[in-house]
Amino acid sequence: MKAYLSAFRMRWKMEVQYRGAVVGGVACQVLFGLILVALYRALYRGRPQSMPLSAITTYVWLQQAFFRMLLSSDPELMDKIRTGGIAYDLCRPLQLYGYYYVRIMAQKMVGSLLRAIPMLAFAALLPEGWGISLPASWPALAVSVCGVALGLLCVSALENISMGFTMRTLDFRGVMALMNLVMTTLSGNILPLTLFPDAWQKVITLLPYAQLLDTPIRLYTGEYALARAPGALAVQAAWTVLLILMGMLLWQRNQRRLIVQGG
C-alpha cells in the first residue's frame, strides 16, 4: 500500500511542475465556457425549459472546470508499451494495474484541481444567469464532492481499461480516440446530459460515463434531491468496482501474453 501511495505522490509532484501550461489551458476553457453559456442563453430566450437557466450555466462551468479529468491519457505508458520499456515496470514488486491506476489518478486529480479552482472562482464572479450558482444546500455540496471523488475513481478505472486494450493492439490511437469520443458525448461535455431527450434520461444516467461528472453536477444543482443521493452514489460505486475488476482481469490476461517490443 505504501508503495502505491508513494507512486501517487511522485506523479502528483511531477504534475504540479507544469503550472505555466495551466494558465493557457484555463483561459482557453473559459472562452469555451463563455461561448456555450451564450449559446444556451440564446436558446432559452426562444423556448424556456422546465429546468432553470442557472442550472444549465452551472452545469457548463462545472463540466469545463473538471474537463481535464475526462480527457488525459498517460503518453508515457503508451511509449513504454511501444518501445518495450514496460519490461522494467514488470520487474517492480508491484501489481502493474495498481501502479498505473494511482499514476493516472494523480495526473487527473492534479490536472483538474489546478484548473478547476481558478475557473470556478472566475465563474462565481460572473453575474446571475452567466456564471455558476451556489449549491442547492450545504449537504448537497457535501454529497457532490463525494460524487466527484467517486467519479475520479471511476474515470481512472475506465482509462485503465482502454490502456489494457492498447497493450493488445499496440496502436492506441484508434481505440483511445473512440473511448474518448464516446466519453465526451455521453458524459455531458458537448451537451449537458440534462438537455438530452427526457425519454433517454433513464438509460444515459445509468451508463458509466454519466457517473464521472454528470451525477456529481446533478447532486450539486439539486436536480437529484438529497433523498436520492445515496442511490446515485451507490450506482457510481458499483460501476467503479465493476470497472476496476474488469480492468484487473484484462491486465492480468495481457500480462500472460505480453510481448516486449524493441531490443
Add this chain to the structure above:
Amino acid sequence: MDTVKLYLRSMKMQLKCQMQYPASFFLQTLAQFVMEAGELLAVILIVDRFESLNQWGAGDLYFFFGLMSVTFYLTECFGRGVTGAFPSMVRSGQVDTLLLRPRGVLTQVMCWAMDPRRFACIAVGTAALILGSRMAAVRWTVLKALALAEAIVLGGVMILGLFLIEGIFVIHSVKSVELVNGLTYGGRSACEYPIDVYPRPLRVLFTVAAPFALVLQVPAAYILGKPLYGWPGWTAFVCPLAGLVSFGTFYALFQRAMRFYRSTGS
C-alpha cells in the same frame, strides 16, 4: 504551377503512406466519424428540444454546422502540415532542413503531411449540409453554388492563417501554447451556430480577430435566404475576402518570425 504539382505529388505519397496500415487507418477513421457524429448529435438534440434559435430554424442550424465542419476538416486534411506538424518540427529542429531546400518554408510544410482520416468528418459535414439545405428548402442557383464554393475555399485559407499563429508563437518561444489555439477552436465551436445569437464581445472576436462570421456565415445566410443583419446579397461575395486579408496578415507575421528562427536540437 510547379508548386501545385509538387504539392499534389506529395499528397499522393502521403496517402500511400497512410494506407500502409489499413487496420489502424480504418479504426482511426471510424473514431473521427464517431467524433463528428457526436458533435452533430448535439445539434440534433438541441433542435429536438428547442426547435429554433432566434429566427433560425432546424434546417438553417444543420446548414451552418455542415458548412463549418466541411471547411474546417478540409483544411485539417490538406493542410495537416500547418495545422498539426509544424510546432513539433520547430521543437525538434527539423525546420533546418526546410531552409536548405529551394522552396518556400510554407510550401514545404504544406507538403509535409496529410490527414485522410478527416474524410470521415467531411462526410458527416456534407450530410449535414445536404440535410440542412433540404429542410430549409433552399432553391439552388449558380450564384448560390458559387457563394458556397467561395466560402469553403476562403474559409480554408483563413483557418490555415489562424493555425499559423501557433507557428509564430512556437518560433519565438519553442514551447507550444494552448491559448493561441483557443481562437481557432473556439471560433469553430462558436460559429457552428449563427453568430448573431452571441453577445457583442464574442461577435466582435469572431468577426474581426478570427473572421469566421464574415467568411462562412454571411454566404451561408445568403444561401439560406435570411441575410445576416439584413445585409444585401453582394456582401456574400465580398465579405469572404476577409479570409484572404486575415491569412495575409498572419503570413506576413510568419515570414517575419521565420527571420528569428533559431535551430534547436543537434
